Amino acid sequence: MAGIYIHIPFCRHKCSYCNFFSVVSQKHRTEIVPAILQEIDARKNAINEKVETIYFGGGTPSLLSVNEVEQLIDKLFASFEIINQPEITFEANPDDVNPEYLKSLKQLGINRISIGIQSFREEDLNYLERTHNASRISNVMSAIVGAGFKHINADLIYGIPGQQNEAIHYNVSRLLDYPLDHISAYALTVEPGTKLNHQISKNKKPDIEESAITQHFYQLSDFLLAHGFEHYEISNFALPGCYSKHNTSYWYQKPYLGLGPSAHSYDGNSRWWNISSVSGYVKGVNEGKIPLEKEVLSLEQKFNEFIMLRLRTQQGIDMQEVARLFGPSWHNDLRKAFKSVENTQYIRWQNNRIVLTRKGFWFSDGIAAQLFRG
Ligand code: SF4
Known part of the structure; x- marks a missing residue:
């Protein structure tokens, strides 16, 4: 069984800590879906196994129109052998989604939403320079549930300077106000080249405290285990039977095909990754040769x-x-x-x-x- 990952490389705004490949410029915004459709044609023989999972990640997939998502899903089903009822996950930002959009995604066959909540505290969201505010989260969660999604993941970030034990408890217990079956909790890391790294080095923001982060990791885990979740991977918790199939396939080294700028692929023997440039990717697709790097694994x-x-x-x-x-x-x-x-x-x-x-x-x-x- 294999998985397909589609990388949508646009964001409305760059969060201070982010080192994923994404751009704020919308210059090539309308070209990305036609380019990925072409890449699907070019790569349709890249995997020889049935596809079990599809994952829309980014960047911000929820910047796509319903029509664009539909074109991508239709093309995938026309090009690959896909099992009945594959897991189809769609990452969404609280800022972008509304009830109609979510209902349309559900009708397209998307059956799992991953929502980037990160924190319920305004001071944390400000530190991370997220664009949503905490008051928006409850409307978004109601819309996701109202659209009929049964499989919902929320991303949470801990280790944000200023968080004490009470803040961790507040964030994780607020998450459980909603019918989530999966929680991905990531320790904040300061990556080279990010705005946050620059801000910390110029003393414009406080640095993270390693010892507090370790303690918060155990605190989160204790809390979620006590509420019926399994700590099934370092950063991932799920109710029984609700593991992310797509992410699990990465940890079990199943083949996956990544589509879009910077997307990584693995076929069991080699790994390749597309160029991390939207213009370079679109140009490469149009010229029939996407720039990529490849590594054959020993x-x-x-x-x-x-x-x-x-x-x-x-x-x-x-x-x-x-x-x-x-x-x-x-x-x-x-x-x-x-x-x-x-x-x-x-x-x-x-x-x-x-x-x-x-x-x-x-x-x-x-x-x-x-x-x-x-
Ligand atoms: S929304 Fe996600 S991908 Fe975009 S800048 Fe923020 S963290 Fe990075």
Whole structure:
């Protein structure tokens, strides 16, 4: 089974912390959908498996008109073998959506909405330079529920300077006022090149505090577990049976095709990513050659990615799968490497799997590095 990701690279405004590829200029706004439709034609043989999930991400997909979304969905169904009732997720900003728009998306077959709430506190939204305000959220959530969506994810950001334990409790308990079945909670990070990085370096905004972030991670997890959610991946919580199928396929290294500027693809052996430029992408499509970079993965790279991605999940590393995919010798090496990092507080052996404890989730990158080859 495979997934398709469509990247819509426009935003009304650039949030201070954002390092996703998106532009505020609307110069090529009307050209993007025709270009992606052409890219679909060019890539229709890129995946040989049935498509199980479709994901509209960005940027801001909710800047597309209903007609543009319909053109993209129709083209995907005409070009790929897609299972009955695939999971189709659509990222939306609280600013852009209204009841009619949401109902139209539902009628097009979109069955999962991911809404970028981030916080219910005005001071947090101001720090992040989000364009919506907290009072808008309840109208938007009513509209999503009113349109008939049963699968709703909300994005939340924690670790914003000024947040105390009460703020985390307030944000996460306000989320549960709504019938969400999935919550993605991300620690704020200050990425090089972002406006936030510049603001902090010039002392125009307070810096993040690592120790508070770690504590808030555990606080969030405790709260959501107590309310019936599973902490099934470091940054993701879901009610039982409501995991994001699309994101899960990334962690399980299933093939996916990314369409649009900067979109990444993976076919099981190699990875490629389209140029991160809207004009370069549109020009490339029109000339019949989209600029991209490609990397063929060695077995060692695949193994290290396998370790890193599986450790992010509640299921951890299945040792039988390691033996099947990488052979008995690498399986035995991993077993030995595990012995050297074994620590019941952070990582343990459980039913022939290596799993991180909830505490260990926070240290997953460092622990994974100790299990890598090479
Ligand atoms: S809306 Fe999302 S993609 Fe756009 S600038 Fe803000 S964080 Fe980045």
